[in-house]
Amino acid sequence: MFQKIVPCNMINEYIFQNFSKLEFLIATHSDLGTAFRNNNRLNILLKPLKNLKHLDISHNNFRIADIANLNLQNQYNVLQSFNGSNNGFNQVPSFFRHFRNLSFIDISYNNFSTFNRDERDIIDSLIGKAKVVLVGNPFKCSCSNLDFLKWAKQTKASYFGHLYCQLESGENTTFSDLFEYLDRFENRCHDKIWLIFSLSFTTLVVILVVFVVIYLRYRSAFQYFYLRIKLRLKQYEELDGDSYLYDVFICYNHNDVPWVVNFNRRLTAANFKTCLDAKDFIAGEAIAENILRAIDSSRKIIFIITEHFLQSTWGNYEMELTRMHAFQEGRENMVIVIMKDDLSIHQMPKVLKRFWYKVTCIKWYDQGIQPFQTEEIFYENVFSSLSIA
Structure with missing residues (x-):
């Protein structure tokens, strides 16, 4: 195993040029995310590591835009474990779907609150191939995430049951507890949607009626100022x-x-x-x-x-x-x-x-x-x- 600590302000894109046989890379707490944001040439940083099997970039202040620049094409056939915990990811990196031998993924303690359709497809593609660690993410069990919650219940991924999520009330609950009354939760969401729609529609109608009444009451004033503006746009000047x-x-x-x-x-x-x-x-x-x-x-x-x-x-x-x-x-x-x-x-x-x-x-x-x-x-x-x- 090779381990080396390098200050981020000194890191060079060619630092791994002569480490083609390196299999383990532990680069935790080195603020690589900031380095990637400051140096767009770092996308070739890991390119020489063609035998890399285990990559640990936890605690690096990575964001999803930064990780997208982490070129791992040369590791698609060899990488077995990826540790990206304690970063700032709010989306599942798309490159996960390309690894053929990846068996362990740790993306715990990031900023995931939900998974969109593409992210859910990526997670589904990893079922039976890789263990995915998701603990410590601020998942939201809200009506706006209803599709995600229904998918989490139906997916064959077993690791959702013990995860926590936050209800709209601010209370935390486990996914497994939520799954027991998900149908009732969905019905309440639909009722809430109709209530919001009804209130919005009623408010819109009231505003429209008030506007019409005001317009009819002061129609001449509206027309007068409209004509004033129209003449001014035509560069007409009052005497x-x-x-x-x-x-x-x-x-x-x-x-x-x-x-x-x-x-x-x-x-x-x-x-x-x-x-x-x-x-x-x-x-x-x-x-x-x-x-x-x-x-x-x-x-x-x-x-x-x-x-x-x-x-x-x-x-x-x-x-x-x-x-x-x-x-x-x-x-x-x-x-x-x-x-x-x-x-x-x-x-x-x-x-x-x-x-x-x-x-x-x-x-x-x-x-x-x-x-x-x-x-x-x-x-x-x-x-x-x-x-x-």
Whole structure:
């Protein structure tokens, strides 16, 4: 037997170059795992040892990634025992399946908590050929490891019975004790899975319902900020301060176009810059984006409220966006409402009633209804309202 202690910081990949007849290698407590992580050339370290029968690399801080670099191809036909105990393995090394004469494997006191399908296949391939020592590993007897536990009960490997595993409660038990009530354990796992699924589904539904309720309640706010972000992504910049492109954005229903055309003519004749969808909206851009852009670019907003307007979906949408913008920018006094068709305040949309106390309201009376309310007085009121900052 040859035994040699070498400091890891001095180990060389060619240290075993002249030891081709070496049969026993005991390299415990030498921190080889760290050496392998620091020197990727050590994968040829054991290559010269073609007659190696017994390998002991216990207590070396090996991890599974390190052991994968331990090239043992030249020992596939000769190695008889492998001691990798007290390391940091959390997976069964895949090279075990290639050894033809391996009769003893010690991988005790590592970090195995379960075996996946490939690892179970490796263990099964060793049954009847090699004794495998697994004591001292932190196996978990939990619902997430149910497949592993069922395999451990059914496999012909006899060494599982006396091993310990930790229940979800933190209590330790032997595999043999667990196997006695594994069916009940499995049923409890299924019940727990359904309970978790039900709670998760219920929670998801509640969250979804709450989100829908919040969205419906504050839909306009969501849409307003969505449009804001969308315009910002298009590199649209809001105008600062009093730098407005228009004095007024006129919102109306298209059934009232003849009256609006004349109204617009009177405003432009008085040197007010007006914004109308027909002449100022950008072709090809979404209507909602055009509306928000017009609101942003106008010092005042005029709503021509008629029977047709009250029935219009876009009319209510324009009001909601205006309300959001006015609240966001602190410009609640930017709205002017012109009421036609002998409408009353009670007929106004809810969204308009919410900030009615900030609105400037001007009534348009047909000449036959109120002779003393002349058209000139109406326009004087409009011009005066538009002139207020």
